[in-house]
Amino acid sequence: xxxxxxxxxxxxxGALDPLELREDCLVNAVSGARYPIREGIPVFVTETTGQNRxxxxxxxxxxxxxxPVLAISRWLRFNSDSRLEFIRELEIPAGARVLEVSVxxxxxxxxxxxDAELFGLDLSWGMLRQCRKRIQRSRLSAALxxxxxxxxxxxxxxxxxxxxxxxxxxxNDKARAVAEMIRVARPGTKIVIVDETxxxxxxxxxxxxxxxxxxxxxxxxxxxxxxxxxxxMLDARCRKFQWGFLxxxxxxxx
Numbered sequence: 001x002x003x004x005x006x007x008x009x010x011x012x013x014g015a016l017d018p019l020e021l022r023e024d025c026l027v028n029a030v031s032g033a034r035y036p037i038r039e040g041i042p043v044f045v046t047e048t049t050g051q052n053r054x055x056x057x058x059x060x061x062x063x064x065x066x067x068p069v070l071a072i073s074r075w076l077r078f079n080s081d082s083r084l085e086f087i088r089e090l091e092i093p094a095g096a097r098v099l100e101v102s103v104x105x106x107x108x109x110x111x112x113x114x115d116a117e118l119f120g121l122d123l124s125w126g127m128l129r130q131c132r133k134r135i136q137r138s139r140l141s142a143a144l145x146x147x148x149x150x151x152x153x154x155x156x157x158x159x160x161x162x163x164x165x166x167x168x169x170x171x172n173d174k175a176r177a178v179a180e181m182i183r184v185a186r187p188g189t190k191i192v193i194v195d196e197t198x199x200x201x202x203x204x205x206x207x208x209x210x211x212x213x214x215x216x217x218x219x220x221x222x223x224x225x226x227x228x229x230x231x232x233m234l235d236a237r238c239r240k241f242q243w244g245f246l247x248x249x250x251x252x253x254x
Contacts (some may be wrong), residue, residue, distance in 0.1 A: 001041070002026075005117070006143045013151035027138050034050050035153075041128055044147035048123065050172045052148060058214045063105070065210075085241045086165070086194045086248045087111045096160040101149050101181060102167040106131035109140055112161075118142035119159070121152065123167075139195045149177035154184045165194040169201075169222045178228050185253045190235070191196075195247040198222040200245035207211030225249040 002010075002021055010019045011037075012045040013029040018034070019026040026042055036043050048056050087108070092098070096116045100108060103120030104127050112118060121140050122128050128144055134143050147153050149164070150173045162185045164177075169252050171177050181191055196205070205215040225247050229236045236251040 001040070002037070004142070008118075009119075009154050010042070011153055011155050013147060013153040016155070018155075019153075028177055033083075038125075038146075039129075039132075040152070041132070041144045043145055044145060044151070044153045048148070051170045052123060054214065055167065055170050058126035058148055058211075059104075059122075059202050060126035060241070063124060074122075082242045082246060083111065085246075086192055089190070089192050089248060089250055090163060091190045092116065093160055097158065098161040098162070099154070099159040099163070099181075099184060101152070101162070101164040101177070103127075104132055104145070105240065106134045106140075106142070108163065108165060109142055110138060116161075116225045119145070119154070120148070121145045121147050124149055127180065134146060150180060150182045152184055156183050157185050157186050160189060162189060162191045164192070167195065168193060169195045174223065174228055175230075176223065179230065180232070182233070182239070183254050187253055190250055190252050193228065194246060195225070196222065197240060197245055197247050204245075 005020065007021055010026065012019060012033055013019065014029070014033070015028065015031055017028045017030045018027055024037050026037065092113060094115060098116050099114055099119045101121055103122050106120060109118055109120065118141065120131060123146065125146055128146055131144060147152060149171060162181045164181065168174055168177060185191055201215055201222055205211045226238045228249065229251050232254060233254055234252040238247060238249045240247050
């Protein structure tokens with residue numbers, strides 16, 4: 001069931017028109033476009049292409065193993081919870097409306113205060129199913145959506161917190177994804193983007209049997225994160241952590 005306050009934030013990801021709830025789908029009354037609701041999760045993407053398709057398939061296949069593999073890799077490589085390194089970067093006002101783009105299995109959701117209104121979007125259906133299981137086990141409350149970061153199904157100036165962790169390195173259109181995060185953030189919001197550095201991709205992903213087929217023979221290396229910040233943003237900063245394996249890019253919407 002989609003709550004009224006959630007529906008008020010939703011938009012057609014193409015035309016940005018408001019959406020109406022009709023039984024098992026969301027409808028753009030202007031264009032007639034329909035978006036199905038699958039197992040309680042609105043679906044805003046049908047067919048993907050390019051890098052998005054490649055890594056959507058990867059995460060769908062690895063979804064059930066993702067958290068155990070991450071726990072093992074953290075033990076082998078990091079020996080600490082890297083999430084605390086970027087969670088502390090977030091500025092979370094009371095009663096914040098929070099959006100996590102590429103929410104994955106939802107491992108970050110527990111770090112937000114109980115009064116936060118949580119939204120999570122991911123391209124991978126497999127990861128969203130794992131996220132929903134985590135939410136149910138943890139008795140959290142979060143609205144989940146399947147969609148592309150380059151076409152967020154939300155109204156502009158809607159979120160007090162915008163976080164993205166993992167994935168943007170290999171999006172089809174990184175610049176557009178960042179522009180979308182900025183669009184849906186409220187003025188003054190600090191946007192936090194975290195992903196792996198080239199060092200980690202080369203030393204770990206390209207050598208791990210279950211992952212290397214997706215990361216070998218890449219057309220480009222991991223980009224300079226600072227280049228993702230559009231002109232006009234404030235307080236831009238990028239730092240590496242976890243021995244240079246991860247980066248945390250932050251900036252503020254004017």
